[in-house]
Amino acid sequence: MDEFVKSLIKNNYLLTPAAYYILVEHFKRGEFSLAELIKFAKSRRTFIIDDVIATDFLKVKGLEAPVEEKVSFISTGEVGQEVPESHEEQIIAEETQKKEQFSAEIGEEVEISGESVSVEGSSISTGTSDEMPSSSSSDVSEEGIIEEISERRSSISTGNEAQEFEVPEDVFGVIEEQQELLSNGNGEENNNGETVVLTKYGLPMVYGPEEIIEEKEYSVYEDFIIEPNPNFTYAQIEPDYEVKFDVRHVKLKPPKPKNANGKEGEIIVEAYASLFRSRLKKLRRILRENPEIKTVVDIAKLKYVKGDEEVTIIGLVNDKRETNKGLIFEIEDQTGRVKVFLPKDSEDYRDAFKVLPDAVVAFKGFYSKKGIFFANKFYLPDVPLYRKQKPPLEEKVYAILISDIHVGSREFCEKAFMKFLEWLNGHVETKEEEEIVSRTKYLIIAGDVVDGIGVYPGQYSDLIIPDIFDQYEALANLLANVPKHITMFIGPGNHDAARPAIPQPEFYEEYAKPIYKLKNAVIISNPAVIRLHGRDFLIAHGRGIEDVVSFVPGLTHHKPGLPMVELLKMRHLAPTFGGKVPIAPDPEDLLVIEEVPDLVQMGHVHVYDAVVYRGIQLVNSATWQAQTEFQKMVNIVPTPGKVPVVDVESAKVVKVLDFSRWC
Numbered sequence: 001m002d003e004f005v006k007s008l009i010k011n012n013y014l015l016t017p018a019a020y021y022i023l024v025e026h027f028k029r030g031e032f033s034l035a036e037l038i039k040f041a042k043s044r045r046t047f048i049i050d051d052v053i054a055t056d057f058l059k060v061k062g063l064e065a066p067v068e069e070k071v072s073f074i075s076t077g078e079v080g081q082e083v084p085e086s087h088e089e090q091i092i093a094e095e096t097q098k099k100e101q102f103s104a105e106i107g108e109e110v111e112i113s114g115e116s117v118s119v120e121g122s123s124i125s126t127g128t129s130d131e132m133p134s135s136s137s138s139d140v141s142e143e144g145i146i147e148e149i150s151e152r153r154s155s156i157s158t159g160n161e162a163q164e165f166e167v168p169e170d171v172f173g174v175i176e177e178q179q180e181l182l183s184n185g186n187g188e189e190n191n192n193g194e195t196v197v198l199t200k201y202g203l204p205m206v207y208g209p210e211e212i213i214e215e216k217e218y219s220v221y222e223d224f225i226i227e228p229n230p231n232f233t234y235a236q237i238e239p240d241y242e243v244k245f246d247v248r249h250v251k252l253k254p255p256k257p258k259n260a261n262g263k264e265g266e267i268i269v270e271a272y273a274s275l276f277r278s279r280l281k282k283l284r285r286i287l288r289e290n291p292e293i294k295t296v297v298d299i300a301k302l303k304y305v306k307g308d309e310e311v312t313i314i315g316l317v318n319d320k321r322e323t324n325k326g327l328i329f330e331i332e333d334q335t336g337r338v339k340v341f342l343p344k345d346s347e348d349y350r351d352a353f354k355v356l357p358d359a360v361v362a363f364k365g366f367y368s369k370k371g372i373f374f375a376n377k378f379y380l381p382d383v384p385l386y387r388k389q390k391p392p393l394e395e396k397v398y399a400i401l402i403s404d405i406h407v408g409s410r411e412f413c414e415k416a417f418m419k420f421l422e423w424l425n426g427h428v429e430t431k432e433e434e435e436i437v438s439r440t441k442y443l444i445i446a447g448d449v450v451d452g453i454g455v456y457p458g459q460y461s462d463l464i465i466p467d468i469f470d471q472y473e474a475l476a477n478l479l480a481n482v483p484k485h486i487t488m489f490i491g492p493g494n495h496d497a498a499r500p501a502i503p504q505p506e507f508y509e510e511y512a513k514p515i516y517k518l519k520n521a522v523i524i525s526n527p528a529v530i531r532l533h534g535r536d537f538l539i540a541h542g543r544g545i546e547d548v549v550s551f552v553p554g555l556t557h558h559k560p561g562l563p564m565v566e567l568l569k570m571r572h573l574a575p576t577f578g579g580k581v582p583i584a585p586d587p588e589d590l591l592v593i594e595e596v597p598d599l600v601q602m603g604h605v606h607v608y609d610a611v612v613y614r615g616i617q618l619v620n621s622a623t624w625q626a627q628t629e630f631q632k633m634v635n636i637v638p639t640p641g642k643v644p645v646v647d648v649e650s651a652k653v654v655k656v657l658d659f660s661r662w663c
Ligand code: D5M
Pocket: 045, 046, 404, 448, 494, 495, 546, 557, 604, 605, 606, 631, 634, 636
């Protein structure tokens, strides 16, 4: 094995083939050290160095890296041609921004291409002032801003970009060759002229002795049967539930190829274009419900608006940059794109700062003939401040929320989960618990119900049940102990046998059959909305939290309630395309939070948290998995065995059970 790869593995870091080809030559030339690469990967909180990490690393080091152009999915043109922005300049601006961001992330003085950038703590860098004209930060006149934007460009343009960003042809040559080899999976001739049979993944096929099927060394809990407490009586409560939204109920119309020669790639691009049009349409409707938003103008029509006329624009956030005077956005609707400036002293600055790429927002302000929209107000779709009270229920009824059981993992807290199941069967300790158990009618499970297989590199050694069929069998044997009068709602997460991209319609039935067979279980999609006694519970696994945490300084996995609030304010479960969370090319955006729910449940980050925002309860239902080696490396400290109990009438968490002492 290559020394480079070997040394990384020794340090518990993995390198993808694409990243290898991006980095190897630079490494051989001694242009960076292993320690620098590892430090960078660490700052990105990952031990997998993929092509994105590799490219970003090279950029930070001021070395050559392949460059991608941001493609517009939905708009037809750009407004504000008066301030042309060349491709190279844009790249350089982005590059500078990334450098700043990286240096901010690692929180120390970093030497980048000969210039020293000093930053502090974990906040996003605001240290762009030395690139700016020396005018004071309160100077936000139209001319000042335009000057600032162009000044910023000219100060960072070096004039030899073409040369700087040239990618050596042989790099791609090698990659293409390698990819071809990987994809065809056929025989290839080696240097001796012998045919070597390769697997689909380009590995030489090795024939060994026939596989011996071993006896299973693990239990799938077939003998785990709980005796219900004979002295326990459950209250007789009529069930009242309905799955109000499930991805599988939506009939999607995939785009058709233009003709018989239509390429698959074109169809996917068209599907994403359709997804963003759908997002814009749905969120525009929500934004327009805000009485403060009146005259909404298409971006392409801004040029016909009089300079003194205040108007509102609504669009997707293509780009966001911070300068010392304020935020500069690029906003796009179906008619065009425009640069928007929001000054630092705006009361909406904090909200605007936290907005994620590809979210839909509105700005109110004035369009300057110089091609910039000067905003004085910023709006998120958000949820209304007040809502009508729902009619009271005749009797108390509870729902229990859990997620991330991770059955099959060595760290699955089997004992704690069994104690929880016993508890549901009336083995309680206090009067209060007795009252809750007797009135619990629903158990909602928000994904990662098993640990799955092949979810991350090296997962095999973390599994006690290394077979996905057995994992679902084991889970079903456990859940068979949930009393029959409790209805379970079970949705998938990223560890489940389901489509990895969100939304996830269902568990693949072939693998998860045992849970489909549970009589008191309703399988739901991720996301889904369940209406319990007239209260709407939005259930999602919660991968969108990851994006909020990585984009917004100050928000962390340790308190997931706040990132959940940000998602609710954007009325979207995972807005950012091309980030950590894969978004499926569905022609309709099913991740928009179209109706205001009474409660939002997510899991995924393995940490219990609950907050109320504008009367809506947001809960993270944590996990049943103790800290894994992987989580130790990325500093995730889970809170296993914490179980929120929700009073359905108020849709609020009224009690948090704690089974962690058995974990
Ligand atoms: O996610 C459990 C936790 O681990 C959650 O906080 C996300 C985090 N996680 C998962 N994968 C990664 C990678 N690749 N890098 C950083 N953090 C990650 P779960 O879905 O249960 O694995």
